[in-house]
Amino acid sequence: MTRSFVTLLTAGCGAVFLAVAAPGGQLIAASGSCERLSALKLPDTTIATAETVAAGAFKPSTAGEPSEGRGFRSMPAFCRVAAAIAPTSDSDIKVEVWLPAAGWNGKFQAVGNGGWAGTISYAAMGRALEAGYATASTDTGHTGANGAFALDHPEKLVDYAHRAVHEMTVKAKAIVDAFYGSAPKQSYWNGCSTGGRQALMEAQRYPADYDGIIAGAAANPKTHLDAWRVWMSQAMFKDHASFIPASKYPAIHRAVLKACDALDGLTDGLIDDPTRCRFDPGVLACTDGDGPGCLTAAQVAAAQVVMKPAKDRRTGAEIFPGLEVGTELMWGRLLAGPGPYAIALEQFRFVTFRNPNWDWRTFDLERDTALADKISQGTLGAIDPNLTAFTRRGGKLLMYHGWTDPSIAPRASVNFYTRALETTKAPADGAVWLRLFMVPGMGHCGGGDGPNTFDMMSALGPWVETGKVPERIVASHSTAGKVDRTRPLCAYPQVARYTGTGSIDDAGNFVCRTP
Numbered sequence: 085m086t087r088s089f090v091t092l093l094t095a096g097c098g099a100v101f102l103a104v105a106a107p108g109g110q111l112i113a114a115s116g117s118c119e120r121l122s123a124l125k126l127p128d129t130t131i132a133t134a135e136t137v138a139a140g141a142f143k144p145s146t147a148g149e150p151s152e153g154r155g156f157r158s159m160p161a162f163c164r165v166a167a168a169i170a171p172t173s174d175s176d177i178k179v180e181v182w183l184p185a186a187g188w189n190g191k192f193q194a195v196g197n198g199g200w201a202g203t204i205s206y207a208a209m210g211r212a213l214e215a216g217y218a219t220a221s222t223d224t225g226h227t228g229a230n231g232a233f234a235l236d237h238p239e240k241l242v243d244y245a246h247r248a249v250h251e252m253t254v255k256a257k258a259i260v261d262a263f264y265g266s267a268p269k270q271s272y273w274n275g276c277s278t279g280g281r282q283a284l285m286e287a288q289r290y291p292a293d294y295d296g297i298i299a300g301a302a303a304n305p306k307t308h309l310d311a312w313r314v315w316m317s318q319a320m321f322k323d324h325a326s327f328i329p330a331s332k333y334p335a336i337h338r339a340v341l342k343a344c345d346a347l348d349g350l351t352d353g354l355i356d357d358p359t360r361c362r363f364d365p366g367v368l369a370c371t372d373g374d375g376p377g378c379l380t381a382a383q384v385a386a387a388q389v390v391m392k393p394a395k396d397r398r399t400g401a402e403i404f405p406g407l408e409v410g411t412e413l414m415w416g417r418l419l420a421g422p423g424p425y426a427i428a429l430e431q432f433r434f435v436t437f438r439n440p441n442w443d444w445r446t447f448d449l450e451r452d453t454a455l456a457d458k459i460s461q462g463t464l465g466a467i468d469p470n471l472t473a474f475t476r477r478g479g480k481l482l483m484y485h486g487w488t489d490p491s492i493a494p495r496a497s498v499n500f501y502t503r504a505l506e507t508t509k510a511p512a513d514g515a516v517w518l519r520l521f522m523v524p525g526m527g528h529c530g531g532g533d534g535p536n537t538f539d540m541m542s543a544l545g546p547w548v549e550t551g552k553v554p555e556r557i558v559a560s561h562s563t564a565g566k567v568d569r570t571r572p573l574c575a576y577p578q579v580a581r582y583t584g585t586g587s588i589d590d591a592g593n594f595v596c597r598t599p
């Protein structure tokens with residue numbers, strides 16, 4: 085629907101600026117209205133800057149993400165608002181809101197963080213901005229990508245866990261409204277890893293914030309995820325003999341493919357459904373002394389721990405799923421040594437034990453997971469699978485996870501999906517509200533041998549706006565910048581099956597089927 089209106093914005097100095105609707109309903113903000121936002125009054129909020137950035141002129145003011153620097157030159161002109169929000173006396177939540185100067189699509193897309201956050205996600209904001217969205221990101225209330233901020237700062241931990249994203253969302257919508265004279269028609273969340281956990285938090289705690297939510301590879305529940313990581317590290321690094329050097333990963337991967345690749349009907353280097361394969365690293369046991377193609381007895385034992393879930397030894401309850409078959413070439417992500425993955429180590433040092441010198445070698449899976457839960461699962465864990473309030477508003481949740489994610493076991497997403505479907509009351513009209521897309525051969529939020537490039541927003545938008553339920557999303561894989569394979573991703577539990585004719589590198593020759 086095309087809307088047309090003129091909004092008067094009155095600046096502090098008395099000058100009047102215009103925001104006008106162009107043909108087609110796209111809003112063009114008149115020059116000067118950006119700078120005027122610095123006078124905007126919002127609760128608990130200090131607007132530091134509001135300035136127009138010319139096309140291609142943006143340079144991050146902080147180091148930000150390591151991949152940044154490229155890509156910003158193609159960004160259109162936008163209004164850049166930087167603010168700090170302090171819902172508590174110990175809060176200092178930095179946020180940025182970027183508003184396209186022309187061609188706004190009328191929607192808001194907020195983007196998530198990775199790890200312990202601590203930076204604004206400029207690269208992801210840039211992608212949303214280029215697609216025409218007003219966008220926002222927060223550092224979640226602290227600076228620096230490690231967990232030290234949480235030590236004896238419980239309010240900062242709450243900000244990191246969920247409050248910063250909610251505060252950002254409410255304020256960003258108000259800023260959008262002030263700039264364009266119109267609130268966003270739809271609001272979307274797009275995040276992976278910690279951004280996936282933030283996604284589930286929003287659906288659970290603040291169901292009115294977003295109409296559509298993308299939860300990629302959710303780092304959830306965080307206390308169990310980090311307990312599993314430390315537990316694996318104990319098995320791998322307890323002594324020199326148990327450590328598996330990266331030079332042995334290819335041999336393990338070859339043995340896995342030999343056992344599992346063809347089970348899905350195609351010997352293509354990808355394992356469509358790792359849950360159907362049973363692999364015992366014991367088949368690689370050295371028979372004639374150690375060598376690069378075999379595992380010693382101690383290494384077999386370590387590999388068996390890595391490839392199985394962490395379970396409570398008394399009750400048998402699963403604490404966190406294990407790495408799937410197919411991940412072997414990427415085991416170095418968590419298991420390069422000499423100690424546990426830093427994010428997990430910091431969870432126990434700064435949050436659970438409040439002791440920066442805590443020795444991970446003393447970790448006891450059952451005892452210390454229970455302690456971590458007692459202290460912070462209620463804050464950090466997005467563990468409530470009842471999303472009825474979200475579905476009653478018509479909210480849509482799109483989850484995805486790479487089957488060869490080497491840092492967050494992918495069955496964590498399957499588990500949450502299953503529990504949420506069981507627990508949540510579907511909307512009155514019976515509309516589908518939850519979809520999960522498992523991605524064969526994809527690593528953590530990207531990468532890996534499988535088709536790992538896709539646009540979840542292009543599936544979520546039509547779902548929210550026209551009711552078109554995503555069933556099949558085409559993903560591509562590229563080598564040296566050239567696409568060399570496309571495949572459909574299928575709505576779980578369906579998987580892609582080859583039709584039997586044509587190239588196996590063409591998504592058109594695959595259908596989605598229940599296995």
Ligand SMILES: [Ca+2]
Pocket residue numbers: 344345346347348349350351352353354355356
């Ligand atoms: Ca295969």
